[in-house]
Amino acid sequence: MNNKKQDRKEMKVIDTISELEQIEKGCVLTIGNFDGVHLGHQEILAAARQIADQRGAELVAMTFEPHPVAILFPERAPGVLTPLELKMHLLAQCGVDSMIVLKDNPELLDLTPEDFVSRFLVEKIRPSAVVEGTDFNFGVGRTGNVDTLMKLGPLEGFATSIIQPKKIILSTGQSIRVSSTMIRYMLESGHVADASAALGRPYQLIEEIISGRGIGKKLGFPTLNMRKPKQVLPAEGVYAGFVTIGDAIDDLLTSKKSIPAAYSIGQARTYGEEFPLLIEAHLLQKNLGDITAQYMAMDFIQRIRSQHKFKTPDDLSKQIAKDCEQAEEILSKCRHDG
Numbered sequence: 001m002n003n004k005k006q007d008r009k010e011m012k013v014i015d016t017i018s019e020l021e022q023i024e025k026g027c028v029l030t031i032g033n034f035d036g037v038h039l040g041h042q043e044i045l046a047a048a049r050q051i052a053d054q055r056g057a058e059l060v061a062m063t064f065e066p067h068p069v070a071i072l073f074p075e076r077a078p079g080v081l082t083p084l085e086l087k088m089h090l091l092a093q094c095g096v097d098s099m100i101v102l103k104d105n106p107e108l109l110d111l112t113p114e115d116f117v118s119r120f121l122v123e124k125i126r127p128s129a130v131v132e133g134t135d136f137n138f139g140v141g142r143t144g145n146v147d148t149l150m151k152l153g154p155l156e157g158f159a160t161s162i163i164q165p166k167k168i169i170l171s172t173g174q175s176i177r178v179s180s181t182m183i184r185y186m187l188e189s190g191h192v193a194d195a196s197a198a199l200g201r202p203y204q205l206i207e208e209i210i211s212g213r214g215i216g217k218k219l220g221f222p223t224l225n226m227r228k229p230k231q232v233l234p235a236e237g238v239y240a241g242f243v244t245i246g247d248a249i250d251d252l253l254t255s256k257k258s259i260p261a262a263y264s265i266g267q268a269r270t271y272g273e274e275f276p277l278l279i280e281a282h283l284l285q286k287n288l289g290d291i292t293a294q295y296m297a298m299d300f301i302q303r304i305r306s307q308h309k310f311k312t313p314d315d316l317s318k319q320i321a322k323d324c325e326q327a328e329e330i331l332s333k334c335r336h337d338g
Contacts, residue, residue: 011092015101020124023060023098028052029127031062032136033180036081037090039200040133040166040178045094047163048131055128058097062125063087065103079184079232086206089253100125113144117152129159135179170194190235192300202241202299205229205279206252209245209296212280221320223264223280224296233279236266238304240327240334243281245293252297260284262320262327263298266307282320284328302330 014020030048034041045061052059065084066077082090084101091099102108108120116139121127130149138144146162153160165177171194176182178198186195187203196202205226212225224243242258261281281298304326310316 012098025126026128027058027060028129029060030131035180044163049095060098061096062100085249113139113148122156127158131161187232187234190303205298221282223282226279236307238323239263240330241301242299244297260331262324
């Protein structure tokens with residue numbers, strides 16, 4: 001299996017229906033939004049990869065950009081966990097040979113489940129097997145489900161495999177089913193360590209580096225500031241994590257160098273109520289020199305505390321020093337365990 005992974009070609013990305021003819025007939029297909037590419041998604045992809053290897057077929061993952069809900073009901077669109085570049089990188093790591101990205105295609109979403117299978121999947125993609133999770137829905141109004149797929153498969157000439165949900169134990173001891181919705185909730189409530197457990201890796205924000213207001217530097221804790229990303233933001237607070245920097249997003253995805261850091265997400269309320277939300281990283285590694293990179297990725301390891309308004313900048317500075325000590329302790333242990 002390892003040799004096959006090494007020999008496998010770079011993942012092909014198809015983003016127009018006319019390019020679907022490039023996909024080999026008899027592929028193994030899995031369809032989903034794959035937001036987060038979390039442990040549940042990884043189990044589906046691993047099962048699909050195994051079936052593809054058994055059949056000597058390519059593994060094809062089909063996803064929608066944006067999420068179908070964002071097209072049909074924009075006001076109900078869920079927050080994004082993985083922007084497209086990151087999702088593509090993660091799917092390639094899971095052994096996907098070809099990725100179909102259907103962008104803003106309401107006509108497809110209007111097909112009945114039967115027409116979606118016969119007129120799109122079978123005519124355009126021609127899979128020999130389809131692999132899905134138990135909560136898969138498709139067709140107009142999401143009226144098709146895994147039972148529909150199981151019935152249509154034999155009629156249309158493809159096998160169907162349904163993968164059971166993945167469960168994890170949270171830090172509270174509670175057992176939960178992994179889902180993108182649950183991970184969004186964990187992040188929005190600040191539980192980044194539990195989100196990491198569900199993702200199988202730390203949650204990552206990716207965006208451009210922007211100029212800050214220089215407050216951290218005046219306090220003796222200079223920061224790299226991130227433009228607000230189009231991703232789910234963890235709750236306001238102070239966190240420990242690892243930063244990756246680069247001149248392009250691809251650099252961040254392939255870099256092996258990470259820098260320990262203390263993060264702050266929130267408004268600088270010590271200096272008044274008019275400050276916008278700031279996303280800042282104070283790098284804990286010394287002698288890095290001048291950083292001229294244009295992008296950064298922030299991996300969230302553990303929450304340290306919530307945000308507070310301090311009476312004086314000096315009080316804030318003392319607290320930041322404590323936060324940095326705690327972050328160093330957390331991250332040192334994290335690296336040691338790794």
